[in-house]
Amino acid sequence: MIRGMEQHLLNVVDVEATCWEGQPPPGQVSEIIEIGLTVVDLASLARVGRHRVLVRPRRSSVSGFCTELTGLTAREVAGGLPFDEACRLLAAEHRAGERPWASWGDYDRLQFTRQCRAAGTAYPFGRRHTNAKAVFTEARGLPKRPGMARALELAGLPLEGRHHSGADDAWNIAALVLTLARSGNWPCEQTR
Template identity: 75%
Template sequence: MRLNVVDVEATCWDGEPPPGTVSEIIEIGLTVVDLGSRERISRHRILVRPSRSTVSAFCTELTGLTQAEVDTGVGFAEACGILAAEHAAGSRPWASWGDYDRHQFTRQCGATGTAYPFGNRHTNAKAVFTQAHGLRKRPGMAQALRVAGLPLEGRHHRGEDDAWNIAALILDLAARRAWPMT
């Protein structure tokens, strides 16, 4: 069974957003996992051009993404269309680290009148990891990699790299028979 592992980066600020702006997705990282063979089979990156905010210096420092870079991206509705058409987002189960990504898509789809690209089979990988490892607090992705003894590959807070790393954590959970096979 294939699973889409999704991680988004969004416009952000050190403190409150400037008046009239909202946090918008600027990068969608997606890794396709084959749970049967227990391997990451592809990785993808969709840059998304924000329409109601800009990339702050804080956001660039955190993610490495610049306004000039995201200006080359596609609009949000087109990005959702790509998820549906090229990555079977509506029919394939998907996972993210926590619920932020799912909620951000819900908010942004609602605000823009864009069809939600995903089906209803979402798994919060952070919750599964926390339970499988008997932890009291839910760890961030980088901390979870350390707990699992796995390397952090690429740049933390870069959607494509974070999706790749979350996929490694999911495969580790599957090897421990702790991943729900939905």
């Protein structure tokens, strides 16, 4: 890839994690089971890559509630990568440590931080993170931060795919990022 083009790329990330209708069962913790990543070219204002990484949970299992919400089954994620390998893949194939990145809210960044710390795994991302939900809220002058599906409605954009699928949500968040960029509301330098 041409170095100049790389400077305009942004990784939009959305994760899905093990979850339960109430509290986690004893001994289980919420763990990332899917990483959705859409690459956005801020120069051409286009989504240029769509990726999905399944992650095998180590300290939890996929509940029926989780399958209903995300569409992910225990069998499906059992074939995923171990978390540390998924982090290495993000760094190697998606330049996660070099490219700025964005997520809808801070949940994804904090979940990676917690899980990397608990697993003793190197954090795969760099420091240039943008909370797209905060940028959208400020650009629209909204009194409170909307969820992604509501933000799509407000922007007049369709919800593509399944809500609570990491790959589909990253794709949809990228559409919101591009709407912000087209209107001049996306920050030029992404920071935490």
